[in-house]
Amino acid sequence: MGTAVGGGRAVPRYVQIADEIVQQIRAGLLKPGEMVPSESELVERYGVSGGTIRKAMVEVRASGLVDTRHGKGSMVKDRPPVRLRSSERFRRSHRRGGKAAYLAESEQSGATAKVNLLYSGALDAPEEIAERLGIEAGTQVLARRRLYFRNGTPVETATSYVPWDVAKDIPELFAENPGPGGIYARLEDHGHEFAEFVETLQARLATKAEASELALNPGAPVVHLIRNAVTEEGRVVEVCDTLMAADQFVFSYRIPATD
Amino acid sequence: MGTAVGGGRAVPRYVQIADEIVQQIRAGLLKPGEMVPSESELVERYGVSGGTIRKAMVEVRASGLVDTRHGKGSMVKDRPPVRLRSSERFRRSHRRGGKAAYLAESEQSGATAKVNLLYSGALDAPEEIAERLGIEAGTQVLARRRLYFRNGTPVETATSYVPWDVAKDIPELFAENPGPGGIYARLEDHGHEFAEFVETLQARLATKAEASELALNPGAPVVHLIRNAVTEEGRVVEVCDTLMAADQFVFSYRIPATD
DNA sequence: AAGTGGTCTAGACCACTCG
DNA sequence: GAGTGGTCTAGACCACTTA
Structure with missing residues (x-):
């Protein structure tokens, strides 16, 4: 007492x-x-x-x-070196050159990188994802869930969602490795030319479940990033939902001063 | 027991x-x-x-x-994630229209907004700021420090730094209220046409001092955003260093799929 | 098996908020 | 003053790591 x-x-x-x-x-x-x-x-x-x-x-x-x-x-801990994510990541020339954004950036900063595919297959679209894809909630989509490592520790989970009618014609999207340039390159191979990507970010504290998946201390901050990939026809053909350990990333964006 | x-x-x-x-x-x-x-x-x-x-x-x-x-x-909470910051903020036409980014966005989301000017005057440039401005560390700059409120609670501190040789000709920058369109509009009035803005973001936990300034619980997550304003001559004529309560903001960026 | 962190209990006193 | 969250205690059992 x-x-x-x-x-x-x-x-x-x-x-x-x-x-x-x-x-x-x-x-x-x-x-x-x-x-x-x-x-x-x-x-x-x-x-x-x-x-x-x-x-x-x-x-x-x-x-x-x-x-x-x-x-x-x-x-x-050893000083965690931080990585830089930039707007330059999504240049078409990078994809054509066969670079996957994550691996290229990691190696540039002198770190070892690894990706594990956790899941790949059909899934009922969650509500927010369906809304972004412009389809009905609960419709089937192709989901690819990956876990990214940096210097041996997990730093990011990412789930890609592609509408089934888009994915069904692209066998590489179902494979363990989608090939050089990643799934964006495959989508462009099949006639989906991208016009822009829209990223939304929110920072918050990790839930217990998230903390254990990313090997974080409970209460550690994470960044929740969702990216829409928009084609020149104006269709969102992919949504990527990622959760990152906040101390592992610095984000950088260039905003043109257009009228 | x-x-x-x-x-x-x-x-x-x-x-x-x-x-x-x-x-x-x-x-x-x-x-x-x-x-x-x-x-x-x-x-x-x-x-x-x-x-x-x-x-x-x-x-x-x-x-x-x-x-x-x-x-x-x-x-x-009322609306768990609240406001939306977008790439659209820095359109020249908005400045010409006299809108200040913060007030316009806040009102759009149905919230009351207020700004307090905490400090305005000369200051020795901190190292990182000087580096971004392309000047020597310790050189004098004009600093404007503001505290932003939303629905009566402080949500963001922001400090703008402008090189002295740029600021000295623009009296509005020293005033409590820099006029319609904010300090970016004044800089453009004086021949500094912007080409782009570059924002870098990092999320982390608030220090004690930051937590008390933003009325946060200790251990709450914050987003540290630093923005360079780049003119068409390629010069950085302003750096804005801001700290935000993470739960008050969602960030959104459009990334063109250029080659 | 020893030592470490992780979870849980039952109870205590305190400070804050509100009627 | 009643009710609420915030801090603290002393002890228990468990799971994980290391040797």
Whole structure:
């Protein structure tokens, strides 16, 4: 039951403790690769209960400076290098040159990249996707769900949706590897010339499920990006729904000052 | 001390509960403006301890669908994602029409908008800003720092930096109100025709100072956006550094599929 | 098997909000 | 003052990692 000092402090004890630990990391007292003291050790050192240390460590994790694994402990992270996503990604000449946007960008920043195909097949279109594709909700679409890795850690999940009448004629879209230039190149091969891409972004905190899929600490920020691929006929032939670890990406867009 | 069922479940009870509540909101069972049942009521309803409900509500808060205040409770937010920022903002015709981007967009979405000028005057250019402006770090620039409100709550801070040699000839830039169309219209009045704007975005968690300035809960996500305004001569005549409450904005960009 | 983090309990005191 | 969320305790069982 305990003494129960209660919530009356100006700044909660667990925040004080979290700040102290974060400061030690920033100051270099705890170096990258080193382990943060275990929770039971911190309980002794600070003279508080386990629950309080637990909350403090949640805060420390939220700082993104530490990587915690279950039976092991918390390790100070190496500086996560950040990648750059740019408007240049979707140039037709890149696709024709056979570059896949993600791999090209990753290698440019000196990181290893990998993609896992998690799912590929028919699916009933979720409401928002159907709306963007201009079809009825629940209609069947081709869905391709991938998990992207960077330096061995997952950083992004992406699901592509293509209307069935478009996808059915393009066998490569069902394959593990859609070939050079990715699925956008295949869509253009089959007469769907793109006019523009429209991306919408929103940042928020990861849900528990998302955090575990991207190996994030709960409470870590993510960026939810949805992209419409619009053809010259004005049809949206693909919608890509992606979720990214916010600390792994910087986004960059060029906006022409047209009249 | 309790039965202590322990951590052996596939999906933790608090996550299950959080998901149930979130679903109820998304499904419209709990409508915007309504209160989520109090924690003690949830304790009874779900037959778990207060600590478990507490963790569940932390998850629900992370979804961004709910607004929690201390002695009051949790209210379902009006419009979870709110405003729309688009590439259309920087059309010359809008400036010529005298619209300021922020006010126009806010009113369009049916919200009240207000701007406070926090600072306007000379400043030594911070390193990153100087680099973007193509000048020496520490050189004097004109800085204008504003705080933007939406429905009475602060949602964004923005600081504009203009090289001194550009700013010194434009008295409106020093005024409280730079006039119709904003400072971009004034820059164009004085012969600086814009070719494009380049925006870079990064999402992260708010620092304590930022959280208090934007009246956010500590640990809330923010979006850090920096925009370069590039003239047709290729010069960056303004850099705007803004920090936004992530849950108040959805960003949208159009990317032409040029070769 | 020992040590670590993850979940849960039952109860306490406190600060805030509102009538 | 009644009700609400915020902090804290002391202890329990479990799952994961490492040796």
